Amino acid sequence: MNPAWQRKDLLSLRELGVEELRQVLNTAKVFKEILGRPIKKVPSLQGRTVVNLFVEPSTRTKISFELAAVRLSADVVSLDKDSSSIRKGESLKDTAKNLEALQAGIIVIRHRSAGAAQFLAERLQASVINAGDGAHEHPTQGLLDVFTIQERLGKIEGVRVLIVGDIIHSRVARSNLWALLKLGAKVKLVGPSTLLPREFSELGAEVTYDLDAELEQADVINLLRIQHERQVQARLPSVGEYSGFFGLNLERFKRCKPAVLLMHPGPVHRGVEIASELADGAQSVILDQVTNGLAVRMAVLYLVSGGRGLGEA
Ligand code: CP
Numbered sequence: 001m002n003p004a005w006q007r008k009d010l011l012s013l014r015e016l017g018v019e020e021l022r023q024v025l026n027t028a029k030v031f032k033e034i035l036g037r038p039i040k041k042v043p044s045l046q047g048r049t050v051v052n053l054f055v056e057p058s059t060r061t062k063i064s065f066e067l068a069a070v071r072l073s074a075d076v077v078s079l080d081k082d083s084s085s086i087r088k089g090e091s092l093k094d095t096a097k098n099l100e101a102l103q104a105g106i107i108v109i110r111h112r113s114a115g116a117a118q119f120l121a122e123r124l125q126a127s128v129i130n131a132g133d134g135a136h137e138h139p140t141q142g143l144l145d146v147f148t149i150q151e152r153l154g155k156i157e158g159v160r161v162l163i164v165g166d167i168i169h170s171r172v173a174r175s176n177l178w179a180l181l182k183l184g185a186k187v188k189l190v191g192p193s194t195l196l197p198r199e200f201s202e203l204g205a206e207v208t209y210d211l212d213a214e215l216e217q218a219d220v221i222n223l224l225r226i227q228h229e230r231q232v233q234a235r236l237p238s239v240g241e242y243s244g245f246f247g248l249n250l251e252r253f254k255r256c257k258p259a260v261l262l263m264h265p266g267p268v269h270r271g272v273e274i275a276s277e278l279a280d281g282a283q284s285v286i287l288d289q290v291t292n293g294l295a296v297r298m299a300v301l302y303l304v305s306g307g308r309g310l311g312e313a
Pocket of ligand 1: 057058059060061265267
């Protein structure tokens with residue numbers, strides 16, 4: 001029997017224990033099986049209202065949270081910055097309180113400020129799910145990445161994962177790091193020193209600055225997007241130079257394990273972080289990550305709504 005999920009919110013993977021991580025992954029596995037059936041809907045969230053409050057742009061996360069809520073039979077509405085009264089100066093707290101007054105039971109929030117999800121969680125009775133807050137965390141991305149590795153390799157423990165690129169600005173890197181380390185993976189971070197402070201080694205990962213020296217060992221290579229919107233220009237001489245040292249091109253790929261998994265959270269800058277042929281190639285699981293995001297987000301919506309974990313205990 002699974003222990004009951006106790007959390008009202010999902011704010012970070014740093015705060016989750018190993019059993020909670022497993023509970024989400026096992027529940028997502030059940031939902032993925034349901035999504036393969038002719039009738040993909042279940043009644044778990046019937047009568048509940050999910051609001052997606054996206055104050056930063058998104059394609060994958062926003063659409064998959066919307067679809068996840070629909071597949072769980074919730075009522076779902078989405079609000080973004082440009083079409084909301086946030087543009088007229090309404091505060092985040094007032095916006096969320098108004099959504100709650102309209103009986104939103106779950107608010108999924110993406111925001112440019114680290115801590116925005118926690119800020120709301122402490123002030124609302126509604127469940128709050130962090131869909132990415134500044135450079136802090138992107139917990140459902142971390143969960144779907146771990147789910148994809150487990151699905152492909154059958155395990156996380158002992159798997160050698162290389163996370164490459166703009167680590168300092170990356171909430172994806174932080175969420176991956178917490179989940180992978182707790183589940184026993186061996187994680188190395190690699191990138192230019194301007195985008196990868198040595199302090200990251202204090203979190204439990206190895207920090208290195210030479211991608212070429214790491215390629216042969218990696219079971220998984222997760223290539224991060226250069227986050228231009230987080231003012232990265234000042235930290236890089238040029239995108240071309242970055243790509244020369246840290247882009248996964250065809251030459252570098254030849255030195256990787258034949259079964260290596262190539263991951264990217266998207267949106268992909270083809271020819272910068274990864275060669276286009278590799279992004280579309282046989283070792284790429286980039287679109288599997290997106291597909292798995294739906295099952296993982298169904299699992300998270302289900303658990304914060306009071307559902308017991310599904311799947312193996
Ligand atoms: N990976 C990710 O968060 O993509 P979106 O910004 O499109 O949601």
